[in-house]
Amino acid sequence: MRRAFLFLLLVIAACTPSDERTELRIQRFFGACDADYGGRTDIAAAEGECGIMTSIINAFEAENPDIRVNRNVVFWPGYDQLTAQLAANDAPDLVTMHGSVISDYQARDLLLPLGDAMAEQGINTADFTDAARRAVEIDGQLWGLPIDTWAPLWHINMNLFREAGLVEEGEPILPTNKEELFAQAEQFRQRTGKPYFVQATANEYASFTRNFYTFIYQQGSSPYTEDGRANFTTPEAAEALSLFREIYERDMTTKNQDYSASVSGFLNGQGGVYLVGTWMVGTFEQASKETGHALESGYTVYPYPQLYGRNVTYADGHNWVMPADPSRTPEEREAALRFLEFFAEQNVHWSRTGHLPVFQETIDSADWLALPHRENLAPLAANAQPLPKSIRRQFPIETIVGQESAAAVTGAKPVDQTLADMERRINTILDNL
Amino acid sequence: MTDTLSVETASIPKVKRRKAVDWDGYLFIAPYLALFLLMIVTPLLIGVWLSFTKGDLFGVERFVGFENFARLAGDPIFREVVWNTLYFVVLTVPTLTILGLALALALNFQTRWAAVLRTIFFSSTVLSVTVVTLVWRLVFLPDGGLLGEISEALGQTPVAWLNDPQLAMPAIAITTIWWCLGLPMVLYLAALQQVPRELYEAAALDGAGRWRTLWSITLPAVRRTTMIVIVIEIILQFQLFGQPQLMTLGGPNNATRPIVLFIYETGWRQWELGYAAAAAQVLFAMIMVAAMAQYFVSSRKEEA
Structure with missing residues (x-):
């Protein structure tokens, strides 16, 4: 009986197709809305933080068939869970993090600097607004990709x-x-x-x-x-x-x-x-x-x-950061950077949430200014004042x-x-x- | 003579050598003992060790001796949370005990209605703290909440229960009593069903009234249960956390911040694990003293 059971297990295991794709573990807040957006990839048609974020991740996975995205939606803001994960060496590849929180994790060597890697990936980090740059910059290094600035x-x-x-x-x-x-x-x-x-x-x-x-x-x-x-x-x-x-x-x-x-x-x-x-x-x-x-x-x-x-x-802002993880493979790191590049390209879509874009080019664009009330909010890109990173x-x-x-x-x-x-x-x- | 001695010696049965240790018994308790040591004693000892250190979840920085305890003693917020916790225990434990007994007495009948009501009163206990606090927030909200609507219907200004430093803790106590009443009620019901019927029959023959019967028969008969209920409730209510976390976030003006919330905020939000562990040791000592005091007082009364 026992042998038969083991044999059955082996047969089932052999029949399961192996997934050769690189796994990208993304952990985020902004809520869960799979019932409405679970399979949707049309970013332009999505509404709200959750809908747009879910659609962006779905679209990325659809456009990158060699990457399988493992999504983990956490209850806002999710830092207790992240801290426990990092303490247990179970770091995701990318995590959403407020700019006001980055220095806590960075000071304990729990995050990786991303400035050079993002530039190599083609992300125009020089175009970050002042508020967005201040959210992720510590000691001259960039520790994440700004998602938005909010005030x-x-x-x-x-x-x-x-x-x-x-x-x-x-x-x-x-x-x-x-x-x-x-x-x-x-x-x-x-x-x-x-x-x-x-x-x-x-x-x-x-x-x-x-x-x-x-x-x-x-x-x-x-x-x-x-x-x-x-x-x-x-x-x-x-x-x-x-x-x-x-x-x-x-x-x-x-x-x-x-x-x-x-x-x-x-x-x-x-x-x-x-x-x-x-x-x-x-x-x-x-x-x-x-x-x-x-x-x-x-x-x-x-x-x-x-x-x-x-x-x-x-002001404060949301950002993508990459927790340090010695077991992360070069393929997983590359997948994460490709996601950041893809996300940066969707900045104008994300700004439909009401949050301020992080690229000056987007703020100056006709697309963004055409959104309701955005002309009123544009001065925030210069007026937004986060707390200093030393705090x-x-x-x-x-x-x-x-x-x-x-x-x-x-x-x-x-x-x-x-x-x-x-x-x-x-x-x-x-x-x- | 020699023969006699040898016969006598031969007739004395050999004393069976006693085993040094009877391992059979230990084998029976070994699985639980292993779990107990691993899951209870080890974390307890690690907690005690952490309370003498400075560090966060990613490692201990250094040994600081009694520094964390000295800091706690001088921390006005910690003194406030200790007071809040004691105040909450005083509000809830006697009420739960008395109401639990009263309900058990009222529902200790073999009728269908008594069974239905017992189920209803116990059902709140199975709800999660999230559901309970959600329901009671909707009751206490002055703007559209149940009590607010009633007040307005009566022409009164709604009271902001959860936003008033004087009323917030009583509001949390009411929520907790509603939530936790099932357990003492069930314990008392079990105890009441153990009281011999003959005692009540004898009392009735002696012409004892209801109060006399309650005072002289029922209450002495459930004394041990009362002790258990009080000790259990002291241990439970000292660990207040979910209700203020979900209903008031410890406010207004720290009026509902209990020790466990302080421990959580200090350890997880402020990343001061050593300081949080020290506060946890103080809580442990407080629960131990309160539970033991109740135990000794009850035991003495029983002996007297």
Whole structure:
């Protein structure tokens, strides 16, 4: 019986055709949508982050019959899983990674530099935008292929703006300083009966951090010193928190909404300006084309207005990186580089997600500028301000900054104490790297 | 004389030599013992070792002695998470014990309805933490949540349960009690069914009322189960993690961050494995002390 079973196993094994193709292991976030895009290779017809990413990978596999792509979709952001994989010597060939996280893995020799290899592959790395280059460059080396740059934006309900008398020649009237912001928000409330802002303030902390960093930078200051220490006990940091404290206190924003509630709140016309990133441009644009929708023919989007001395917005970006793996064969490495080349060629398609392209040539192209609202967003390529690469552990730091900021904004803690606590907690992390 | 002695000697049965070690018994427990040593004791010891080091998941950098523990003692966030954890245990363990007993008493009948209700009350226990927290977030959300809608229907302003530092932990405790009530109820039901019927019959003959019967017969009879329920719940609730991770992310203003979430964030997000391991040892000690204290108090009462 046992022999018969073993014989059967051998027969089955012999009958299975061996796959001679090179295996390329790609690990990414952006969600899973195989039900809709599992077999689709038409990139131009795909919509949304997941759809476009899935279609790009499918198209690459279809065009490269010698490569078999092993896809691993991780729950956002997937760094716990990646860390465990790297600790267990089970590295994928390519992984999606935020620019703010790259330095953590690079500092532990867990990533491979890709600048020369990408140039040899024909990727025009010299054409990276400033923001894209800063996302992947450490010590003069490029540690990945930038996928996009994202930044928080002012998504605007133009229908409510019109009702509030804040539209001039078809364009929204945006504030140019704090006093104007409060005056316009008061006017908005009086005429529409709704708050000026829609924000996710419950169980969601990243937006607090993005606002805090943006308005520190706009005042010409920096949240971190030259030598990489947190520097929050400054008048500029206090001003950035106080701005949002006042917005909250004066009921100029929706309150107690988590992320999904705030998205549906904006879609349902609960407020005029939604503070969220580039990734929602496509969703809101789509909603504006629906008849009877609160955003029907009434959606536009702009970078954060300049309320202080400098016109900058805090930004981050997604990138492809290659984890170090001594067991990776030259064929697997070549397959990975071919994928990067293919992906770089699809940059304009990826930018339909709402994220900013990483090649200046794409930003200047008619194709990209023809996409809705992209002319408004183009200045971000120069104005986007990521944190310096010398600041490591940006991901956990972002959570701490967000949680502490939320406490100050909602009035649970005084601003000065918040800033002191925030600075102490973050410097403790940075002291123990 | 010699013959007699030799006969006597011959008649004494030889004492069978005892085996030095009885290996048969050990063979029976060997599979479990091997797993226990490999999966429980070894990680425990590695955890203790890590708590005296500085390092991340990719390697130990150096031995730091008690530095991590000293840092924990001076870390205001850690003190806050210890307090949060104790507060949560106080909110949940007595409630789970009392409610578990009350439900068991109410449903300890051989009727169809009692069986249906027992199943319903136990069914929440089999749900995953993801489902439980998703459901309860929809209950607590002030904007469109169940409680929010009820408040608005009554003309009241909805309460932001999960966004209020005073209410967030009680909200998580309510969620947890709803989720975990099945186990104590089942344990009490098992205990109640062991109480001899004759005792109740004797009490009835003596004219004892319901409260007198509960106080003098039922409660003493389920004392050992109470001890087990409390020890199990102390061990479980000290390890609070999934509910705040999914419902509040430890906020607002750190009000719901428990020790396990602190350990996870420190070890995995901040890559400070040694510091996280030290916090884990403190948690281990806290659970051990609380469970042992309960055990000794209950044992003494029983002896008295």
